[in-house]
Amino acid sequence: MAEMDTSGGGHKKGPGVKKSKKLSTRVDLTPMVDLGFLLITFFIFTTTMSQATAMKLILPKDADKPEDQNKAKQSGVITILLGKDNHVFYYEGELDNSASNFKSSTFHDIREVLINKKNSVKELKDFVVILKPSEYCTYRNLVDILDEMTINVCTRYALVDITDIETQLVKRSDDMAAAQGN
Amino acid sequence: MGRAKLPRKSTSIDMTAMCDVAFLLLSFFILTTKFKPSEAIAVTIPKSVAAKVAPNKDYVQVIIDKDGKVFLEMDDESMKEIIGNALNNTKSLGIDVKAFKKSLFFGASFAGMKSFLALPEDQRKGNLLPGIPVQDTAHNELTEWMSQVLSAYQGKTRPFFLVKGDNLAKFPAFKAVVTAFKKNDILKFQMVTAPEGVPVGTDLWKKAQSGEKREE
Numbered sequence: 296m297a298e299m300d301t302s303g304g305g306h307k308k309g310p311g312v313k314k315s316k317k318l319s320t321r322v323d324l325t326p327m328v329d330l331g332f333l334l335i336t337f338f339i340f341t342t343t344m345s346q347a348t349a350m351k352l353i354l355p356k357d358a359d360k361p362e363d364q365n366k367a368k369q370s371g372v373i374t375i376l377l378g379k380d381n382h383v384f385y386y387e388g389e390l391d392n393s394a395s396n397f398k399s400s401t402f403h404d405i406r407e408v409l410i411n412k413k414n415s416v417k418e419l420k421d422f423v424v425i426l427k428p429s430e431y432c433t434y435r436n437l438v439d440i441l442d443e444m445t446i447n448v449c450t451r452y453a454l455v456d457i458t459d460i461e462t463q464l465v466k467r468s469d470d471m472a473a474a475q476g477n
Numbered sequence: 478m479g480r481a482k483l484p485r486k487s488t489s490i491d492m493t494a495m496c497d498v499a500f501l502l503l504s505f506f507i508l509t510t511k512f513k514p515s516e517a518i519a520v521t522i523p524k525s526v527a528a529k530v531a532p533n534k535d536y537v538q539v540i541i542d543k544d545g546k547v548f549l550e551m552d553d554e555s556m557k558e559i560i561g562n563a564l565n566n567t568k569s570l571g572i573d574v575k576a577f578k579k580s581l582f583f584g585a586s587f588a589g590m591k592s593f594l595a596l597p598e599d600q601r602k603g604n605l606l607p608g609i610p611v612q613d614t615a616h617n618e619l620t621e622w623m624s625q626v627l628s629a630y631q632g633k634t635r636p637f638f639l640v641k642g643d644n645l646a647k648f649p650a651f652k653a654v655v656t657a658f659k660k661n662d663i664l665k666f667q668m669v670t671a672p673e674g675v676p677v678g679t680d681l682w683k684k685a686q687s688g689e690k691r692e693e
Contacts (some may be wrong), residue, residue, distance in 0.1 A: 323489075323492070324491075324492035324493055324495070324496045325492050327492070327496050327499075328495045328499050330493050331496060331499025331500050331502075331503055334503050335499065335502050335503050335506060336512070338503070338507060339506065342506070342510055346530050346531070346672075347522065347530070347531040347669050347670065347671060347672075348525065348527045348528060348529055348530055348531055348669075348671070348672045349527060349529050349530070349531035349532070349639065349667035349669055349670065350525050350667060350668040350669075350670050351527075351529070351665070351666075351667050351668075352665075352666060352667070352668055353664060353665050354655065354658070354659060354664045354665075354666075355664070356662075356664060368614050373670065377648070393631045399489055406676075406679070410679075410680075411680050413680075428648045428652075429648070430646070430647065430648055430649050431647070432647070432648050433644060433646060433647060433648065434523065434541060434642035434643060434644065434645070434646040434647070434648065434650075434651050435523040435644035435645070435646075436524040436648075437648060437651060438524075438525055438668060438670060439523065439525075440644075441525075441668075442524075442525040442526055442527075442670075442673075445525070445526055445527070445681060446526055446675065446676060446679045446680070446681045447679060447680050447681070448680040448681055448684065451609075456573045459497040
């Protein structure tokens, strides 16, 4: 292995010849092993194992006639709106005139809201989530909320265009939150 | 009383074998590591719990960068050739089909395609390019691109449509892309994300625990 035969091949030296000291060629490999494993750990940690994954999104075909559109029971509907700076808003059922059921939430809390709503709905097939991203939200927000659908196993959800009233509401709440932040 | 003599053994172990193993593993890891190809368009993708690996063959990928600029990437060169020829015929752009075929991605309007292709490969950087104009609904050029892609793939299996967006890209850009897809009846597409663990205690987590397969 790492040693060499230093025995001199059985050759006998003469009586006058000084015996040279036999040095072992055996090397202590422990530091080398250390180094090896250190490099291994380094490479393992720095390698991004992650291969990109893909989230499937299937769009509904645009219904031309309003009567073709899917109907959802009001009691099972929750609408989630995405605003600026990772703001999330939601309301259950239909938005009432004074917008009193328009509530604010965060990406962290929305899961609880969804779970509560899901549990309170009598029939699971009536549970519909409507997602309305405003023009200020980022792509990341959208992916996060779609991911939330997967996480909470919401099988019926739809990506719907935001209405003007909702845009205004979102914008106002966004501005309010921004003012509070200052 | 005579005690049994224990033979004295050396405590030093031969490290050679271990060293061999360490370096074998090291070389294995180094050789199997695939380096990320340096990307012309810098995109930080969001995370999701999706577990399916994104297809890396036969794809048509729309990239949205952080400024909302849109780029189109395809891997099939023969398809790109067909599209290049079709564009020359229908729009008489006079583009160099060879360069078009070799180009990894496209990031200019149809009018600017010629000058885009004239740029050397290493200067085609996402932040310097105008991107495919999509924001204007009336002139969403991606719609045209998609219909060209579909006609090129006619009679063959449809490619995978991917959308790769940056975390900071705004929603209108995504919506424009989706509109372009919808207009061409591309209703199924996939969004490229980085993997993330399923949060403990959620419904999906419970499903996974009970061994139920998740539908993708």
